[in-house]
Amino acid sequence: EVQLVQSGAEVKKPGESLKISCKGAGYSFSNYWIAWVRQMPGKGLEWMGIIYGRDSDTRYSPSFEGHVTISADKSTTSAYLQWSSLKASDTAMYYCALRYGGVYFDYWGQGTLVTVSS
Amino acid sequence: QSALTQPASVSGSLGQSITVSCTGTSGDVGAYNYVSWYQHHPGKVPKLMIYDVSSRPSGVSNRFSGSKSGNTASLTISGLQAEDEADYYCISYTSSRTSVVFGGGTKVTVL
Numbered sequence: 242e243v244q245l246v247q248s249g250a251e252v253k254k255p256g257e258s259l260k261i262s263c264k265g266a267g268y269s270f271s272n273y274w275i276a277w278v279r280q281m282p283g284k285g286l287e288w289m290g291i292i293y294g295r296d297s298d299t300r301y302s303p304s305f306e307g308h309v310t311i312s313a314d315k316s317t318t319s320a321y322l323q324w325s326s327l328k329a330s331d332t333a334m335y336y337c338a339l340r341y342g343g344v345y346f347d348y349w350g351q352g353t354l355v356t357v358s359s
Numbered sequence: 360q361s362a363l364t365q366p367a368s369v370s371g372s373l374g375q376s377i378t379v380s381c382t383g384t385s386g387d388v389g390a391y392n393y394v395s396w397y398q399h400h401p402g403k404v405p406k407l408m409i410y411d412v413s414s415r416p417s418g419v420s421n422r423f424s425g426s427k428s429g430n431t432a433s434l435t436i437s438g439l440q441a442e443d444e445a446d447y448y449c450i451s452y453t454s455s456r457t458s459v460v461f462g463g464g465t466k467v468t469v470l
Contacts, residue, residue: 276459278405285464286399286448300457336405344452345395345410352404 243267245275245337245350252356253327260323261353263337270318271295274340277311277322281333291340292320327357362460363388363449370468376437379465381449382430387460389430393452396425396434399464400445408447409434436467444469 248262263275276291290301290311297313310323320337335353338346364382371377381388381396388394396409407416409425412432422443424435432451436443449462 285446286397286405286461288450288459288461291459300459302457302459338405343410344391344393345407346397346405346450347407347410347416349404349406 243339243341243348245339245348247335247337247350247353250354250356252358254359255327255329255357257327257357258323258325259327259355260321261335261355263320263322263350265294265318265320265339268339268341270313271315275313275320276338276340276346277309277320278336278338279305279333280336281330286336289322289335294318294320327355329357329359331355332357362453363451363462365447365449365462365465367463368466368468370470371436371439372470373439373441375439376435377439377467379434379436379447379449379467381432381434381451381462383432383451383453383460384430386455387430387451387453388427388432390454391452392427394425394427394432395450396423397448397450398443398445399448405448439469441469443467 244266246264271294277289279287289305292299312321337350339348392412397405399405412427413425448464453460
């Protein structure tokens with residue numbers, strides 16, 4: 242069974258760093274793209290970027306490039322979303338999504354809630 | 360501002376049909392038959408409803424249908440039901456390096 246399992250909720254202070262994960266299972270990690278999507282409180286879904294499992298080719302949304310780092314590790318079949326210095330405005334639910342059956346996102350992680358507060 | 364333009368809200372009465380539009384450009388919606396639609400209920404995980412413009416995944420009600428004309432894709436929900444009340448997003452493949460463009464989402468309200 243294809244699954245994406247995300248790491249648990251995080252509570253951080255402004256300025257701290259953070260790396261959240263999305264572990265793929267039940268499929269060949271190297272052959273597919275995984276995207277990261279943000280939903281800020283009360284707002285809509287925003288596409289952040291997408292990474293290819295085989296060679297970590299990464300494409301960022303212009304809105305997020307330079308603010309986050311997306312990476313992948315074939316050995317752990319996981320994709321990651323990383324911040325070097327969190328801001329309160331990074332408080333959001335973050336989803337990973339798998340482009341598996343075709344050029345669409347048919348599998349989603351359960352979401353990771355990140356709260357940044359002093 | 361999202362790359363694909365959706366109306367902020369659409370409403371309809373129980374049993375009626377509604378259509379949500381998704382307007383892009385000749386570099387995304389107009390160029391490829393790779394438009395997909397997602398339903399998102401608050402607190403839940405987004406769900407794929409339509410892919411490749413008009414195909415329905417297994418398990419999705421046939422009350423949901425998709426189409427495309429030029430640079431605009433559309434999602435139609437017929438026989439509107441209370442459980443259809445949710446946010447709906449379109450996503451398209453794009454020729455730009457980003458490879459993905461999202462719509463801003465449409466809140467569907469069932470009156």
